[in-house]
Amino acid sequence: MMTNEFNEREPCRVDSAEVDVDFSTVSPAERAARWAIWRVAGVGFARFAGLLHTVQDDLRGLFQADDITQRAVLERANFQQKILARLLECLQSVDPEDAYAREVAALGPNGQLLAIGDPRYPRQLLDLRYPPVFLYLRGNLSGLSFDDTVAVVGSRAVQCAQAGLARRIAGDLAGEGVATVSGGALGVDAAAHLGCLDAGAPTIAVLAGGVDRPSPRRNAAIFERIVNQGALISEYPLGVKPRAYHFQRRNELIAALSRATVVVRAGLTSGTMLTARAAAEIGRPICAVPGDPDEPLAAGCNQLLVEGAACVRDARDILACVFGAAEDGTQLRLDSLRPKRSTRPRPRPPVARPPARRVVDLTVFSADAQALFKALDALAGKAGADVGRDELKRHIDWAESRLCPAMLELELGGAIHKKAGANRFRPA
Numbered sequence: 001m002m003t004n005e006f007n008e009r010e011p012c013r014v015d016s017a018e019v020d021v022d023f024s025t026v027s028p029a030e031r032a033a034r035w036a037i038w039r040v041a042g043v044g045f046a047r048f049a050g051l052l053h054t055v056q057d058d059l060r061g062l063f064q065a066d067d068i069t070q071r072a073v074l075e076r077a078n079f080q081q082k083i084l085a086r087l088l089e090c091l092q093s094v095d096p097e098d099a100y101a102r103e104v105a106a107l108g109p110n111g112q113l114l115a116i117g118d119p120r121y122p123r124q125l126l127d128l129r130y131p132p133v134f135l136y137l138r139g140n141l142s143g144l145s146f147d148d149t150v151a152v153v154g155s156r157a158v159q160c161a162q163a164g165l166a167r168r169i170a171g172d173l174a175g176e177g178v179a180t181v182s183g184g185a186l187g188v189d190a191a192a193h194l195g196c197l198d199a200g201a202p203t204i205a206v207l208a209g210g211v212d213r214p215s216p217r218r219n220a221a222i223f224e225r226i227v228n229q230g231a232l233i234s235e236y237p238l239g240v241k242p243r244a245y246h247f248q249r250r251n252e253l254i255a256a257l258s259r260a261t262v263v264v265r266a267g268l269t270s271g272t273m274l275t276a277r278a279a280a281e282i283g284r285p286i287c288a289v290p291g292d293p294d295e296p297l298a299a300g301c302n303q304l305l306v307e308g309a310a311c312v313r314d315a316r317d318i319l320a321c322v323f324g325a326a327e328d329g330t331q332l333r334l335d336s337l338r339p340k341r342s343t344r345p346r347p348r349p350p351v352a353r354p355p356a357r358r359v360v361d362l363t364v365f366s367a368d369a370q371a372l373f374k375a376l377d378a379l380a381g382k383a384g385a386d387v388g389r390d391e392l393k394r395h396i397d398w399a400e401s402r403l404c405p406a407m408l409e410l411e412l413g414g415a416i417h418k419k420a421g422a423n424r425f426r427p428a
Helices: 028-038 045-054 059-064 067-076 081-093 096-107 123-127 160-175 188-198 217-229 244-256 271-281 296-306 315-323 367-380 389-396 400-412
Strands: 111-115 134-139 149-153 179-182 203-206 231-234 260-263 286-288 416-419 424-427
Touching: 028 045, 028 059, 028 081, 028 096, 028 111, 045 067, 059 067, 067 081, 096 111, 123 244, 134 217, 149 160, 149 188, 149 244, 149 271, 160 179, 160 188, 160 315, 179 188, 188 203, 188 217, 203 217, 203 244, 217 231, 244 271, 260 271, 260 296, 260 315, 271 286, 271 296, 271 400, 286 296, 286 315, 367 389, 367 400, 367 424, 389 400, 389 424, 400 416
Parallel strands: 149 179, 149 260, 179 203, 203 231, 260 286
Antiparallel strands: 111 134, 134 231, 416 424
């Protein structure tokens, strides 16, 4: 049987040939075959794109091939033995069309299973290095434009006043036609969702597990309201439980689905900071609410401000920063603020190729962090390939007590990027 575990692991090495993963013209049988392969544990965007290139866009034909041909194709696509075995099991034991039909039926009448190229697939996700090939949705986004969304994120362990601020910001943004995107967690996330819902506007919760089991359970009532008034979104198949290594990937999707990211409260080492880094990596504006320098949960916000994030106090500041509204203007409705849409045709979906490298200022890091970055950069090569943590540790020959602080410093400083669930890193 096909495993129900789904993680975003390290990408394979894909040559520079363009690999088109657009689903807009494929048959239902080919779509089902691609979904069946996509959900096998170990297959991320790059591996999927590489296999699609190998079979010349005909994964359905691979399901119909004999065992010897299937193995030869997978070996030619350079899959590791563990993943190759999982794929062979899938190819030989799964009826993709039947499995896909059951998955869609299990989503229910208010669910959708979108793929790259579908009209309703959020094109903003294509800005990610590895966008979700498939996207699960429960709810209704028919009246929402992702050009008019802002991520409101922050710590789970906030005080009532800080949660109230997040709720007020989301509510005021909703009053101006801006929907809130967040992660459905306790604290700031829940408050932001409630503020948007109470204002009668749609809100989006991006989950770290399947949309059929949103967590935490304490927010069950909020999730039900979101399904009725907005949407739950996830790239993880039904039945997948949230795991610690899913949350970084979830944070990337939150940043990509939003016009800007607003950090209300965050510690220096919190996951919220990784959401801000993800937003910066794809060129989205970052806003932060300042706080007391002695307040631990304001340390992350204050650090972002030092690094150049926009300082905001309320929804009016956010509208002015993100949408260009005048501070003294009384007409803040988005109809007048929304940028004009281009009449040019949309670009093709992304291809699996290395992103452009940027110059990292190492002088702001400690000596250990600088040495670790240089080691990673040497292993990654000019293409900026992902490097396994164990490989990096063997290369630099450091103890964990020395390696961990340096790695965390580089990650929070935006000098290196970790692939969610993969325990692999690449230089920025």
